[in-house]
Amino acid sequence: MIYLDYQATTPLAPEAREEMLRWLDGPGGAGFGNPHSIHRMGRQAEAAVEIARERVAALFPSGGTVVFTGSATEAINLALRGSEAGRAGRPVAVSAIEHSAVLDTALDLPGDTTILPVDRDALVDPQVALPEGVGIVSVMQVNNEVGTIQPVADLYERVKARGALFMCDAVQAAGKIPIGEADLIAISAHKFHGPKGIGALWVRDGIELAPEITGGGQEGGLRSGTLSPALCAGMGMAAKVALERMDQDAVHVASLWDRALELFPDWQVNGSAAQRYRGNLNIRHKGLDVSRLISDVREVMFSAGSACASESNKPSRILSAIGLTQEQARGSIRLGFGRYTTLEELERAAELVNCAAAQQG
Ligand code: PLP
Numbered sequence: 001m002i003y004l005d006y007q008a009t010t011p012l013a014p015e016a017r018e019e020m021l022r023w024l025d026g027p028g029g030a031g032f033g034n035p036h037s038i039h040r041m042g043r044q045a046e047a048a049v050e051i052a053r054e055r056v057a058a059l060f061p062s063g064g065t066v067v068f069t070g071s072a073t074e075a076i077n078l079a080l081r082g083s084e085a086g087r088a089g090r091p092v093a094v095s096a097i098e099h100s101a102v103l104d105t106a107l108d109l110p111g112d113t114t115i116l117p118v119d120r121d122a123l124v125d126p127q128v129a130l131p132e133g134v135g136i137v138s139v140m141q142v143n144n145e146v147g148t149i150q151p152v153a154d155l156y157e158r159v160k161a162r163g164a165l166f167m168c169d170a171v172q173a174a175g176k177i178p179i180g181e182a183d184l185i186a187i188s189a190h191k192f193h194g195p196k197g198i199g200a201l202w203v204r205d206g207i208e209l210a211p212e213i214t215g216g217g218q219e220g221g222l223r224s225g226t227l228s229p230a231l232c233a234g235m236g237m238a239a240k241v242a243l244e245r246m247d248q249d250a251v252h253v254a255s256l257w258d259r260a261l262e263l264f265p266d267w268q269v270n271g272s273a274a275q276r277y278r279g280n281l282n283i284r285h286k287g288l289d290v291s292r293l294i295s296d297v298r299e300v301m302f303s304a305g306s307a308c309a310s311e312s313n314k315p316s317r318i319l320s321a322i323g324l325t326q327e328q329a330r331g332s333i334r335l336g337f338g339r340y341t342t343l344e345e346l347e348r349a350a351e352l353v354n355c356a357a358a359q360q361g
Contacts (some may be wrong), residue, residue, distance in 0.1 A: 002345045004302045006279055007144050007172060008338035012234070014073075015192035020195065023048060023230035035229050036218060045229040051231040052229075052236025059174055059239050061181050067201045067219045068227055068235075072171045072188035073101040075201035075213075076138075078222065079167050079184040080105045082209035083136055090135025090164075095124045095150070096321040101186075102138050102169050111135060122146045122271035122322045126154035136165045141173035141180055145318040145334060146271030147280025149173075152180040165207070171199075175242030176277055176338075187280040189231070193339065195239030198231040249339050253279040256337050256346055263350035270319060270332055284324070285357055288331035293349065296356040300349045303334045313317055313355035 004009070023045065025031035033041030035049045049068075057066045071077040080086045080102070089110035094102055096115050106113045114131045116139070118124050124139055137159045141152050152168050159166040160183075168182035175192030179185060185202040189195055203209060203222075215224030242249070259277035261269075267283035290304040304316075319329035333353070337346060 002300045002349045004300055004335045004337055004341070004346075004349055006338040006341075007147075007191075007334065008303060008336070009190045010193045010338060011340055012190075013238050013241050014194060015241050016234040016238040020230040020234040023228075023233050031229070033229075035227050036216065048229045049227055049232045050231040050258060055240045056187075056200055056234035056286070057202075058084070058243055059187065060179055060185060064185075064202045064204045065220070067203060067222050068232055068331055069199045069201055069223055070197060072186045072191075072199040074223075075186035075188075075199045076101045076167075076169060077105050077255075078136065078201050078209060078212050079186060079213055080109060080136065080244070082222070083165055083167075083184070084208060084210075085135025085165055086111070086254065087210060088135065091131045091133055092136050092138070093134050094138045095140065097122060097124075097143050097145070097148075097318045098138060098140055099144055099169060099171070102140070102167075106138060118321055120323050121275070122148040122318070123275060124150050124155070124194075125341070126151040126158070128155075130158070130162060130164075132138060134159075134162060134164045136167060138169065140168040140169040140171075142170075142177070142277045142280075143318065144172045145280075145316060146282040146322070147172070147276040147278070148271045149177070149275050152182065155179045160232050172277065172280075175239060176246070176253075176279065178246075189235035189238055192238055192242045195231050195234040198228070198235050203314070245339070248318075253277075253338060255283065256343065259343060260346060261337065263347060266354075270324065271322065279336060279338045281337075282319075282332060283335070284328050284332040286331060287327075288333075288357055288360060290330060291335055292360065293333065293353065293356050296359070297349075297352045300352055302349070302353075303336070304332065 024030040035045035035047040086109050091111050092106045093114040094106045116128050156166045165183045167184040170179045171188045174187040182203045188199040270282040315326045315329035
């Protein structure tokens, strides 16, 4: 099996797995303590959580706090629903290519939601018009379907000057490129070789949030519920390794990208080829039936648009937002590769995909 779906999830790093194991100990082990207990085992588990928090914090800009959550979706909900602006019903603005975790949550807030357009390159204009009285703006750093990198630094400065909050979904950026400045930033461990079931919200100092989940008051009262030391430790180690290897991983990904462009000469790249994370190759082929392609090429794990869009079998909302026709969107595939992908795997996958595509024509 060749795994080319790195935007859906990434393989657990061996270092992260190793770090998790001692916190999964059963009877007789010392690693299963509740990190909120005050006895020695509890304190040890708490120390592991705090080391992990520091490691995760190193991914973010300085001047903020990391709140562990169960997923990026939960972090995004806490940021948007928990913010003063979100609760007070002030206008909200989100880009047209946000993940549904952001879009659906924004649409559910009491304030009006404005959808900020993107161009054919899948980029938001840093000078895009913001609605009058806007309270919160959310634009992602790296798009999950096409990989384009948004001008979040410029947007943050403009939003700040308007007295509004800027939220950034950095799920596809974290651990791959430096995370940009924002007020609230959401990430997910399993997208950078950490475990599933844990995410984090970074909250800039001075920003007040109301909790979505109440109870025992963990995470500074922002997210009650017993933390999993194993998941925290795994996320922390994944963050540490990603930071240490960021340049090396980027060089590897760039070489795979260059080769991929040679391997798919009859396909067009969706979204800007220049302003993007290069571990995401979203390409289209005329007249292709992607569902058939995915079932024909059983050896390669890849996706039609996003994983969520492929389940619903609707043409991708993101590809439609960048102006592709239904036929073009339906003929698009996403190949996601990264740290553990080899050149041989990419070449074999291209051979299988191109061969199956040719049989359709
Ligand atoms: N935002 C983006 C850009 C994503 O790609 C994803 C997951 O695919 C999410 C948010 C949601 O992350 P999680 O599944 O950890 O809640």
